[in-house]
Each structure stands twice: as C-alpha cells, then as structure tokens.
Amino acid sequence: MSNFHHLVSRSGRTLLRNFQKVKKRDLQYVQLRNVSLVPELPESHEMLRSTCRDFAEGELKPIAAKLDKEHLYPTEQIKKMGDLGLMAIAIKEELGGAGLDYLAYAIAMEEISRGCASCGAVMSSHNSLYLGPLKNFGTKAQAEKFITPFTNGDRVGCFALSEPGNGSDAGAASTNARTNGDNFVLNGTKSWITNGYESEATVVFATTDKSLKHKGISTFVLPKPIKGLSLGKKEDKLGIRGSSTCNLIFEDCEIPKDCLIGKAGQGFKIAMMTLDEGRIGVAGQGLGIAQASLDCAMEYAEKRIAFGVPILKLQTIQNKIADMAMRIEAARLLTWRAAVLKDAGKPFTKEAAMAKLAASETATFASHQAIQILGGMGYVSDMPAERFYRDARITEIYEGTSEIQRLVIANNIIKEYSNKA
Amino acid sequence: MAMRALVGCKRVIDYAVKVRVKPDKTGVVIDGVKHSMNPFDEIAVEEAVRMKEKKLVSEIVAVSCGPAQCQETLRTAMAMGADKAIHVEIPAKEFELVQPIHIAKILAKLATDVKADVVILGKQAIDDDCNQTAQMTAAFLDWPQAVFAAKIEKDGDSLAVTREIDGGTETIKVNVPAVISADLRLNEPRYATLPNIMKAKKKPMEKKTAKDLGVDLTPRIQVISVEDPPVREAGQKVDDVDQLITKLKGLGRI
Numbered sequence: 013m014s015n016f017h018h019l020v021s022r023s024g025r026t027l028l029r030n031f032q033k034v035k036k037r038d039l040q041y042v043q044l045r046n047v048s049l050v051p052e053l054p055e056s057h058e059m060l061r062s063t064c065r066d067f068a069e070g071e072l073k074p075i076a077a078k079l080d081k082e083h084l085y086p087t088e089q090i091k092k093m094g095d096l097g098l099m100a101i102a103i104k105e106e107l108g109g110a111g112l113d114y115l116a117y118a119i120a121m122e123e124i125s126r127g128c129a130s131c132g133a134v135m136s137s138h139n140s141l142y143l144g145p146l147k148n149f150g151t152k153a154q155a156e157k158f159i160t161p162f163t164n165g166d167r168v169g170c171f172a173l174s175e176p177g178n179g180s181d182a183g184a185a186s187t188n189a190r191t192n193g194d195n196f197v198l199n200g201t202k203s204w205i206t207n208g209y210e211s212e213a214t215v216v217f218a219t220t221d222k223s224l225k226h227k228g229i230s231t232f233v234l235p236k237p238i239k240g241l242s243l244g245k246k247e248d249k250l251g252i253r254g255s256s257t258c259n260l261i262f263e264d265c266e267i268p269k270d271c272l273i274g275k276a277g278q279g280f281k282i283a284m285m286t287l288d289e290g291r292i293g294v295a296g297q298g299l300g301i302a303q304a305s306l307d308c309a310m311e312y313a314e315k316r317i318a319f320g321v322p323i324l325k326l327q328t329i330q331n332k333i334a335d336m337a338m339r340i341e342a343a344r345l346l347t348w349r350a351a352v353l354k355d356a357g358k359p360f361t362k363e364a365a366m367a368k369l370a371a372s373e374t375a376t377f378a379s380h381q382a383i384q385i386l387g388g389m390g391y392v393s394d395m396p397a398e399r400f401y402r403d404a405r406i407t408e409i410y411e412g413t414s415e416i417q418r419l420v421i422a423n424n425i426i427k428e429y430s431n432k433a
Numbered sequence: 434m435a436m437r438a439l440v441g442c443k444r445v446i447d448y449a450v451k452v453r454v455k456p457d458k459t460g461v462v463i464d465g466v467k468h469s470m471n472p473f474d475e476i477a478v479e480e481a482v483r484m485k486e487k488k489l490v491s492e493i494v495a496v497s498c499g500p501a502q503c504q505e506t507l508r509t510a511m512a513m514g515a516d517k518a519i520h521v522e523i524p525a526k527e528f529e530l531v532q533p534i535h536i537a538k539i540l541a542k543l544a545t546d547v548k549a550d551v552v553i554l555g556k557q558a559i560d561d562d563c564n565q566t567a568q569m570t571a572a573f574l575d576w577p578q579a580v581f582a583a584k585i586e587k588d589g590d591s592l593a594v595t596r597e598i599d600g601g602t603e604t605i606k607v608n609v610p611a612v613i614s615a616d617l618r619l620n621e622p623r624y625a626t627l628p629n630i631m632k633a634k635k636k637p638m639e640k641k642t643a644k645d646l647g648v649d650l651t652p653r654i655q656v657i658s659v660e661d662p663p664v665r666e667a668g669q670k671v672d673d674v675d676q677l678i679t680k681l682k683g684l685g686r687i
Contacts, residue, residue, distance in 0.1 A: 055505075055508070056634050059505075059509065059512060059625070059630045063625050063627070092624075096625075096626050097626045097627035110628045110631075111631070112627055116627070
C-alpha cells in the first residue's frame with residue numbers, strides 16, 4: 013500500500029510540475045497574443061493595404077481574365093509592382109528592397125492575389141522562395157549579384173526543389189552536384205518550377221553527398237540562361253495560368269564554387285526554413301482568392317432576384333455567406349498571427365502551417381461556394397468565379413501540400429505535449 | 434526655382450461609393466462610408482511631387498481641413514511625396530456647413546504663414562463640385578490664378594500654365610507667387626510606394642484650428658433639405674416632327 017501511495021504522489025507531483033511548465037509557456041504566448049490578436053492593423057499597414065488594394069483593382073483586376081485565358085505572363089504588371097516595392101518586400105533597403113515586415117508581406121499578398129492570383133503566385137515565389145535563401149544565407153557578393161538586380165520587378169527568380177520523383181519527400185532529392193576542380197557540376201531534373209520561363213536566376217537544391225541522405229543536400233544559386241540548363245515545356249495548368257511552370261533540366265551544368273549558398277549539407281534546413289516563410293505568403297494568396305470569391309458572390313447575390321427577393325435575403329445563401337466570411341476571417345487572423353510571430357523573432361512554424369492550411373482550404377471552399385451562389389453564371393467565364401475556383405486549387409498543393417501541413421502541425425503539437433525535460 | 438508649394442487635400446466620400454440621402458433629408462450618409470482624398474487633389478499632390486522631382490519645388494506642405502480622420506488623407510499625401518502636413522481640425526458637425534469661402538481664408542492665411550510660393554489645389558471637390566476655393570484663395574491673397582491647369586512648365590522666373598477652356602486650351606504666363614488649380618489631364622497620380630508609406634509615418638504633421646488662424650467659420654448658409662433627384666420618367670414616342678413640336682408646346686417646354 014505504501015508503495016502505491018508513493019507512486020501516486022510522485023506522479024501527482026510530476027503532473028503539477030508539468031502543469032506549471034505549461035503555464036509558464038502560456039504566459040509568453042499571452043503577451044504575444046496582445047500584439048498578434050489586435051483587431052485593427054497599425055496605421056502604416058492599413059495604408060499599405062489600401063495602396064495595394066487600389067493597385068490591384070486598378071492594374072490587375074481589369075486584365076486578370078485575359079492573362080488567364082491567354083496564358084500571358086504579366087510583365088508590365090510585375091514591373092509596376094516592383095516600382096511599388098512589392099517584389100522585394102522583406103529585403104533590406106540597402107539591397108534595394110522595401111525593408112518591411114512579414115505582416116506587410118502577408119497583407120500585400122492578399123490584396124494583390126485578390127486582384128490576380130497569377131500575379132500573386134509570381135510575387136510570392138519570387139519574394140519568399142527565391143529571395144528567401146539568399147536573404148537568410150547568402151554572402152554579400154551573392155546579394156549584390158542575385159538580390160539587388162532582382163528587387164525592382166525587372167527580373168524574377170525561381171526556386172527548384174521538387175523533382176519528377178519527389179515532391180513532399182524533399183529529402184529524397186536525386187539531382188546531384190559533383191565537384192570538378194573549382195566548380196560544381198549539376199545533373200538532374202527539377203519539376204513544377206514557378207517562373208521557370210521568365211526567371212533570370214534560380215535557387216537549386218542538389219545532393220552533394222548521397223551518403224548523408226537529406227543532410228547531404230546543398231543549395232546553389234545560378235543565373236539563367238546558362239550552359240547545361242534547359243527548360244521543359246510550359247505546363248498547361250488548371251489555374252494561375254499567368255505564371256509559367258516548367259521543368260529545369262540540368263545536364264552537366266557547370267557552376268563556380270561561389271554559387272553555393274550557405275554550407276554544403278545545409279540545403280534541407282535552408283529549404284524547410286524558406287518554405288516556412290513562404291507559407292505565410294501562400295496563405296495570403298489563398299486569402300486573396302477567398303476574399304475575391306466572397307466579393308463576387310455578394311455582388312451577384314445583391315442583384316439576382318429569385319422567389320421575389322434578392323437571393324441574399326434567402327437563408328440558404330446567407331448560410332453560405334456566413335461560412336465563407338467566417339472561414340476567411342479565421343484564416344486571416346491565423347496568417348497575421350504567424351506573420352507577427354515571425355516578425356517578433358519567435359518560433360512560427362506551427363502557426364505558418366496552420367495559416368497556409370486554413371487559407372488554402374478556405375480558398376477552395378469559398379470559390380466553390382461562390383460558383384454555387386452564382387449558379388449557371390458561376391460556371392461560365394463571363395464571371396470570374398470559375399477562375400477563382402481554378403486558381404484556388406493550387407494553394408492546397410504547392411509550398412507543402414495540405415497533408416504535409418497537417419504533419420507539421422501534428423508534430424509541433426506532439427512536441428508541445430510531450431514530457432521532454 | 435526652388436519654390437515652396439502648399440497643396441490642399443480634401444477628404445471626401447470615395448468616388449466609388451453609392452451615396453445615400455439620410456432619411457431626415459439633412460444630408461447624405463457619411464458614417465461608416467469609405468472616404469478618400471479628392472481625386473483632383475491627388476492630381477494636385479502628384480503635380481507638386483513632379484515639380485519637386487524637376488527641382489522647381491523644394492518643399493511640399495500638404496494641408497487638410499476637417500475632422501480627425503483627415504490625418505489619414507495627409508499621410509497619403511506624404512506617402513506620395515509631400516514633406517510635411519498641416520491638419521486644420523474642424524469637428525465633423527461644424528465641417529458639414531463649412532464653405533469654400535472659409536477654406537479659402539484658411540488657405541490664404543496658411544500660404545502667408547508658411548511663405549508658400551505656389552498654392553496648388555484640385556479644381557473642385559467631388560462632393561460639392563463648387564469650383565470656388567482656388568479662385569477665392571487667389572483673391573484673398575491678391576495673387577494671380579491659373580485654374581483648370583492641364584500643364585505647368587517653367588518660364589524663366591514665372592510659370593507657363595496651359596489651361597483647359599471651353600474652346601480647347603490656352604497657355605498663360607503666371608508670375609509667382611500664384612494659385613493653381615489642377616484639372617483632370619494634368620497628370621496621372623502615382624501609387625504610393627511601400628517604403629514611402631512607411632517613411633510617411635515619420636514626416637511631421639502640425640495641428641491647428643481655424644481660431645488659431647483667425648478665421649471665422651460661422652456658416653453663411655443653412656441646408657433646408659437634401660433629396661434624391663426625381664425618378665426618371667418614361668419617354669413618349671411621336672410619329673413626326675410636327676407632333677413633337679405640338680407635344681413640346683403642350684407640355685410648356687417651348
């Protein structure tokens with residue numbers, strides 16, 4: 013009996029200790045919560061939102077349907093976005109960027125994507141995926157060559173991680189980089205590369221030491237075009253047709269040693285960190301598409317008469333409107349929270365994954381419901397609802413599928429709950 | 434040339450809003466309605482910024498009269514390139530009865546106080562469409578005026594302003610200091626760049642009241658009623674011109 017009591021009281025003490033540990037962790041988060049759950053944006057961010065919205069409505073919305081129908085890359089629009097500072101939002105001013113925070117990036121992504129999701133795709137891929145690794149791990153020389161000329165919209169870059177043989181399984185990269193004197197030689201194929209055609213530089217992940225498995229992957233940056241690199245055919249996509257997507261085929265592509273970003277073997281870590289940041293941008297894109305869908309549905313529901321009243325007076329439609337609006341608001345708050353955490357230098361991986369998951373699933377939900385509210389009109393290209401539906405779909409796939417996001421979130425939660433001393 | 438420009442920015446209901454008359458017919462609904470800078474004032478700010486880029490202007494002072502929210506309008510002006518701002522605070526209720534003559538007096542006093550060399554205003558505001566403030570301001574200052582400007586260029590120590598007139602355009606030579614009002618074709622305003630929006634936060638904004646400037650805002654008008662325009666009547670078809678004339682005479686139209 014005494015043994016049993018001893019056990020109970022010890023586990024009781026352990027429980028109490030863990031409860032206290034959790035409380036301490038929560039307190040940190042309470043302080044953050046006051047900042048990140050602020051319902052109103054700071055004035056500067058509100059102005060930024062307003063400017064991006066005006067720009068999107070004036071410059072992007074009018075041509076979005078044409079870009080989609082004709083698979084046109086928005087060269088002029090990207091240049092104008094560059095002039096505003098949107099193509100290097102989080103890059104330091106000394107390097108030619110706008111020097112803003114990730115909250116600003118998330119807001120800008122939403123407003124731009126609300127006008128045109130293709131422009132949003134080009135913008136997010138360039139800002140987070142291409143500039144990210146260079147910003148966080150690049151040398152000064154690499155910054156001069158590969159960041160500064162790429163800040164004003166004249167040039168974009170791309171990010172090459174996925175391969176025909178692996179997407180979610182990024183650690184299994186088979187593209188390899190062997191050394192040849194003072195150079196690296198790349199061989200392999202990268203697939204699904206956004207901005208593949210228009211980009212003038214690319215960040216590539218290749219295995220330098222196969223025996224180290226995912227710890228043997230390294231990151232490189234190289235200019236395009238370059239000998240040994242050819243492009244596959246432009247993919248014929250369901251949505252975001254204004255952005256080009258293609259394979260990058262490396263055949264004995266020789267690059268100087270100073271093309272290595274960070275240290276050899278750091279590639280996987282760089283990729284994961286970059287994708288974490290990128291998720292906030294894609295969450296913004298999803299929000300923009302979802303918001304545009306809600307706007308489109310509301311405009312239609314105000315005017316369309318059925319059973320003697322505008323359909324927005326009918327309960328079924330009101331249920332849809334409420335669901336769309338609530339999910340958008342929830343995803344937006346998650347996105348802003350992830351951004352604010354990142355800006356505060358706090359861990360944000362879980363929140364970024366939650367934001368991307370929520371926003372992308374909200375985008376597909378909202379665009380689906382928008383078509384439903386528009387009925388037959390939602391099915392034809394006269395109204396933008398069908399384009400939103402097609403554009404939304406990619407947000408659940410790229411930069412980490414929804415399934416991967418769930419794994420990331422679960423792993424973080426498990427870590428939080430575990431009894432690690 | 435290096436002039437100092439005073440630019441007026443009025444906060445008005447956004448052009449895209451569906452304006453609704455208040456049920457008590459005393460005015461239009463402004464609560465919760467989106468407001469932004471008067472489009473012609475945006476053109477005025479843009480012109481001042483372009484003149485600064487051409488080194489004709491060395492400093493731009495933006496001014497707005499009205500309730501506290503005018504500060505947002507002024508921040509937008511600074512994000513576009515104005516160097517500093519002056520907010521003449523007038524509470525919302527009082528502001529509803531303020532007329533161009535009051536604003537003109539305020540602007541004239543400020544122009545003298547800040548030692549402006551050129552006052553650039555929008556030709557009219559899209560809420561009242563008065564098209565009076567620039568002209569009155571020039572009169573109070575006893576300065577030359579160049580209104581409906583479509584182009585502003587340097588002409589020695591003066592300005593050559595091309596203005597829109599009924600028959601087309603005319604170009605006049607204007608000595609400085611002068612008052613100019615911006616018309617639609619003067620320029621296309623820029624979007625504020627993201628770095629400039631952030632920089633605008635740090636630019637100085639002064640607060641004043643009409644009393645500080647010695648201007649009496651006593652209303653000279655009383656709004657009796659504000660109503661929707663009458664619903665458009667259906668047209669009538671006639672068979673020939675004679676019938677048309679008979680009908681028009683019968684209606685007392687001719």
